[in-house]
Amino acid sequence: MKWEPHAASLAHEVTHRASRWREPIATVPRHLFVPRWWRRARTGWELHVGADNEQHWLDVAYRDTSLITRAGPLHADHASPADRPIGRPTSSATLPSLVVRMLQHARLDDGDSLLHIGTGSGYTDALAARRLGSGQVTSVDVDPYLVESAGVRLADIGLRPTLVATDGTGPLPLPPGSTDRIVSTVAVRPIPGSWLTALCLGGRLVTTLAGTSLLITAEKDEDGGAFGRVEWDRAGFMHTRSGNNYPAGDDELLATARHHDGEDLSTGPFPVVDVASAWDLASMLDLIAPGIEHDYREDDEQRTALMTHPDGSWARATGRGTDRPTVHQGGPRRLWDLLDQVRNDWLASGELPVRGAHVFIKPDGTTLLARGDWHTKISP
Template sequence: MDEPWESHARQLTGTVVRPESRWHEPLATVPRHLFVPRWWVRGEGGRVVRDGPGDPDAWMRAAYRDRTLVTRVGPLHADHAEPGTVVRGRTTSSSTMPSLVVTMYRYASLGEGCRTLVTTGSGYGTALLCRRIGADQVTSVDVDPYLVQAAAERLGSIGLSPHLAVADLTQPLPDQYDRIVATVSVPRIPAGWLAALRQGGRLVTTVSDTGLLIVADKTDDGGATGHVAWDRASFMSARTGDDYSPSTLDAVFDLATTADGEVSVSPLPVLDVAQAWEVWSMLTLTAPGIEHRTDTAADGTRTTWMAHPDGSWARARTPAGERTSTVHQGGPRRLYDLLEEIRWRWIEHGELPVYGAQARIAPDGAMTLSRQGWSAIL
């Protein structure tokens, strides 16, 4: 007789892959709930913890939906939170939505005997990979010792024993691999990845603060060539400690909120940049470091704020029922003008050149993206 979770796992599998997929069996047989016994959900004033064993029905519903489950906020893992705890801060670990995990692995073109390095997180993605290519071919690493310990125990409970290690992905890696698949993002490819990748090996990762998924194969010169996939993907940035450094832009956002600066009118309504992946990605490549905040008031008025470490700021507001926006900008650069240039290119051409771009990666990790006469260096 099936365990209660197995019918939920089959339903999830049916939403992610077709029956003939090689990922069908791993998805249907890995008990995701065991890797996420507790998680964080949005609540009043922040995120609140949910305990799976305390509400088995809710646990099954959450674990076997194709959704990302947040497991760590700031330095606090849900496993260690007292009931009723409310936290605020940036997400620092999660169990990625299963369909996105499978997408990353598919881009890796995994074959028999492919020794593969992956990132640990909750351990669920590692479990899927072990079921697909064999645990002896899998190395799973994370910067967080607790995540590695918990994943090892949960993987062991279902009979899987890959190699797990505490490691900072931004530093040199300990061995050689045929594939590197990172479900964390990086601002540029760490040179240590290229050194650890065997000749002809493939890396799959995403670029920090963009929706760009990079697929690249190692070349004879020690670098790699590939492309930006047409699929959109975004992950948390690789971290080196318990938490990310706090934002240094609060004072700049204060200016963006209160100062008048230069005032202009845009014929375009406010855009939630983080939801427009092409625009967001292109803007990040144009001016790395911009942070965004967007709000929709009860009456439908939309406001966006932009801030940059160089002190540049912008604020734009579109009143409810209108299409034009009033724009305020200040500092050494006009951030909203940069955004508008990209939006007009998007409107005029129907696309932006970032997706589908060729990627050339030097041995030191510097990456050049190019398409249709456009290029950017990371």
């Protein structure tokens, strides 16, 4: 199969011609790391098998897009065409441009050692090993099968980074102070203290906060903590998980939000918004009330947004176009009021304070975000 022109085209698309990541993108056969993948369909996730249509396989694998490789507990490698799993994606091959951006944020130099959290398909580790050398790359994933299959695929192209099946938020398979860089392609909250332990003095970590699109970079300082910033860049990754699947959502509470009148009825000051797709809004809101789940639908000009929280709070806002919405809310907190407060603060100041905020991380992972008069703390 002649994959090289496709890889070269992808490298041209996602890197600058002087980038040190151009050669790895152009020489790593991404299709080998994603032989099967899921695509969402009306009846559930639909399996695609690369070998069934090689041209389509190449077209998809060398497109700058993420490919879902595990839906709920079912990996595409273990599925049959009749399978229609439901649930959230639990593993993927991340879009190459985002992989490159995360690695660029790490500011890797020749000779640096890298710990990658979230092995997944192994493609990120292939790029890193091609750039730094296999001996400089360690990668961990909570899923033993992903680690095993990634190791086989990496070895098939002559790369042998160290891969370990372990929870990347717990103790790490590295001596204290032994790694120069940590890059996580899964989202965490809080930042694990074990990462600070593994980093050398001056070592740099790159991660995203779970529930947000906030991309954090920080460098380890002499007290064992780290100092950095929330980058102006944005990124979204799956949350870390400790088990075989993510916990099931609260369907009963979602049904309540969709159909009940609620204890509180009001008219909102701002139009209905798809919060999950408004990354800055969603990120700021999640810092205030972590764990909110969102649902959004449009029917002609009618917009409906639902919000639920594990504490039993819920909200439903409905409105046409940019009209002020009717808002129903129930439970111990008024979720839509929290969202409206974020939107009001944004209008008053012209921006949300979290972008560009300073980041202070203590050795145990306690994290303070601060910008001007605004600050928030994320505790273990």
